[in-house]
Amino acid sequence: MPELPEVETTVRGLARFLDGARIERVVLNRADLRRPFPPDLVQMMTGARVTGLSRRAKYGLIHLDRQHSVVFHLGMSGRWRIDPETPDRHDHLVLETADHCFALCDPRRFGSVDMLASDALDDWPQFAALGPEPLGPGLTPAHLKAALAGKTQSIKLCLLDQRIVAGLGNIYVCEALWRARIHPRKAGGKVTKPQLERLVPAIRDVLEASIRDGGSSLRDYAAPDGELGYFASSFDVYGRTGEACRRGDGGTVSRIAQGGRSTWYCAKCQR
DNA sequence: CGTGTGCCCTGACAGC
């Protein structure tokens, strides 16, 4: 499910019921996802109070009052189910507070759960390698200009590289390139300055719009099996093979493969 | 170094 907006929405949804609560019970239903669960995860979380939740790139963080933070990644198919009515065979980690139950469900198991000292999060290799947050002050045309300099790789694949910008995935890269009218096959190093100046707000706008959509669904988040997904109706190109370009330029949305994944774009307006 | 490929895993859907 998750790119940055979905993780942000998930973290906000979890925070509503988990922030400040004491974790009374922790159940692990298997030993690993992408990686083994931390060996001391259950012991550290059981009885701990949650002091806050946050997000970095596509990672969600649960901060505990024991100088440690639990870091989760939802991979391709991960989601948190709040107060599920029935268990799911892919609920791998389950947390219980006095009032609520939280199940980390991930059928494909591409996700991960790690635990780190809260004051050393920035040193964690996975975090240290990340580029700037796209919604923070670090994402500027100048940053992209420098990060993309000399790149022969396509701009599509460059934007999926979490070292260049942190948190974009396949959907929102397609959407941002469409908004900025940049051809996905254009070499990263050859994207012009005017294009970069369009790309930065395009990235911000598409992420912020999606977070707003997610936020509007938070109202029902506590519903049994409440689930946050993508808002496909709001996509302009993703998955729209053969449809008319929503810019109204007479172009048609094409689908190509890049790096083994699909890209959708309009050849008429994206150059 | 930068770049390209394949794999991890389950489930949904199309076509026969």
Added chain:
DNA sequence: TGCTGTCAGGGCACAC
């Protein structure tokens, strides 16, 4: 009603 093939929001290990 099966089967089979393809594809899916991510990231990493490896080969060149």
